[in-house]
Amino acid sequence: MAQINIEIAYAYPERYYLKNFQVEEGTMVQSAILQSGILQQFTDIDLRENKVGIFSRPVKLTDQLKDGDRIEIYRPLLADPKEIRRKRAEQQQKEAKIQKEAEKAAKKTKQEPQNEQ
Template sequence: MHSDQPLIHVEVVYALPNMQRVLKLAVVADTPIQEIIEQSGILAMYPDIDLKKNKVGIYSRNVKLDGTAREGDRIEIYRPLVADPREIRRKRAEQAKLEADKNK
């Protein structure tokens, strides 16, 4: 890290089903997203994160690992979807209909 380059403050976030892990760090302004994630230490904490598979975004917008962050950015690592959200909603609606029919 060169002292003549400005530092920016960012967060690296990984959401689990029951909690969210937020790591705050200061990095040199032009550090690539992948490097920021590696510097945060989150990959050691959660070995299931695979940057080749997990999508990454800043404030819910997908970004490339070679992109850069700006002051205050929240770098989010997304877990792969286990099921299609439309499929889950359809099953819930079916279940609700069955419950309603049963209670008639």
């Protein structure tokens, strides 16, 4: 059987792992991950928990690889993106309210000296 070239990637916020290697044509994602040795190097990877993809598209461990594919192993999210956006929106609303109140107060103090004259 013919050999195909693939890559496997795993990233932390401060560093990443990228390995090029060859597997048999028709190799499944899980088999390539096992052959790569990445599970021995990064013991925090659990294929039952970590999602995998090829070029940012989710795939199953049983999907077959094609020449040039890059398998990406994704770490679990530390925070829910929806929750982060909600908190950011709340903070922006608070800041906008404070800004509005400051503008009203500045406008009011500007008008007071004019009324006294």
